[in-house]
Amino acid sequence: MSEHSIDRRFRLNGASDISVSFEFFPPKSEKMEQRLWSSIKRLEPLAPSFVSVTYGAGGSTRERTHATVSRIVNETCLKPAAHLTCVDATKEEVNEVIQAYWDAGVRHIVALRGDPAAGLGEKYAPHEGGYRTTADLVASIRSIGDFEVSVSAYPEKHPESPSWDAELDVLKAKVDAGATRAITQFFFDNDHYFRYVDRVRSAGITIPIVPGIVPVTSFKGISGFAKKTGASVPGWLAHRFNGLGDDPRTSELVAAAVAAEQVMSLADDGVEDFHFYTMNKADLVYAICHMLGLRENRKVRTSVAA
Structure with missing residues (x-):
């Protein structure tokens, strides 16, 4: 047995040094809303440090995001973080959303430049009268x-960045404007990830890089994204899912194994914070967190049951 696996077995027993957070996306239908809240209730007892709710391309889910975040504040023990972008809105409109979040009890925002309404891959153009950059939005x-x-941070560089210096x-501009994570x-x-963190620290940036x-959950979907x-x-990842296009049950088992391997390896190398893109599918994430050593918080479970 390797030294790493021995260390992991004992060090992650109870996972007192591990922190997780979860990302959800707002529902587009009643059925999706039921699935979302089922996922939230499934993961809530793990007592994440926060949960975030995404914002669609072009701000297309602005109202649904606000409604979901407000409901999390009012009906759960969770600390919500609302996504907010610069696209397709004036500064005044964005500021109204920020103030509305504050009034609703939200104290954490995930600030993003955002994608054009046409979606990823299209050229970004700032809205006339709007915030031009994420740093402006953060300020x-x-x-x-x-x-x-x-x-946001990009371990393999944002596709629009001409160089690592850029x-x-x-990122430094966002931190100077007040970003905390x-x-x-x-x-x-x-x-x-580790090469990226080395670059960031060498540049004098000290905020957590989670x-x-x-x-x-879908190899074809993730590959396209x-x-x-x-x-x-x-290539090794493609090989893991090769031949499973019509076998979603086995694909799900393989997905859990792959993600568990990744997070356990990161934990072995000292990473303590993890942010999971849940895709509103809680069971996989719950299983991975269990393998990390996290267990349900009894106080949270009592609140959920109540």
Whole structure:
């Protein structure tokens, strides 16, 4: 038995040093809303540090995001983080949303430049009268309220960045504007994450860089999304899912194993915070967290049952 696995078996017993957070997306139908709330209730007893709710391309889910976040505040023990983007809105409109979040009891915003309404891969153009960059948005959020502000980070470089220097300059501008945490785009090769953290620290940036983890619920879907976001899909990952296109049950088991391997390896190398892109599918994430050593918080479970 390796030294790593021995260390892991004892060090993660109870996972007192592990922190997790979860990302959900707002529902588009009554059926999706039921699935969302089933996922939230499934994961709530794990007492995540926060849960975030996404914002569709072009701000297309603005109202649903606000409604979901408000319900999380009122009906759960969770601390919600609302996604907010710069696209398709004036500064005044965005500021109204920020103030509405504050009034609803939200104290954490995930600030993003956002994607055009046409979707990923289309050229971004700032809205006339709107915020031009994420750093501008972060500065406004911090001026309106004492929010915690998370921003995005790209271990394999944002597809629009011409160089690593430019990439790090963008992150530094967000931090200088008041960002308190960065959450990475998903990745499958942990070396990408560690090389990125080394670059960030060498640039004098000290905020936490939390790895974003995505269970591969659909290999075809994740592969397509990865191409648009600049994330690589290694050959070994494709091999794991080869031949499972018509076997969703086995694909789900393989997805759990792959994600568990990744997070356990990151934990072995000292990573303590993980952000899971749940895709509103809680069982896979719950199983991975269980393997990390997390167990249900009895106080939270009592509140959920009540």
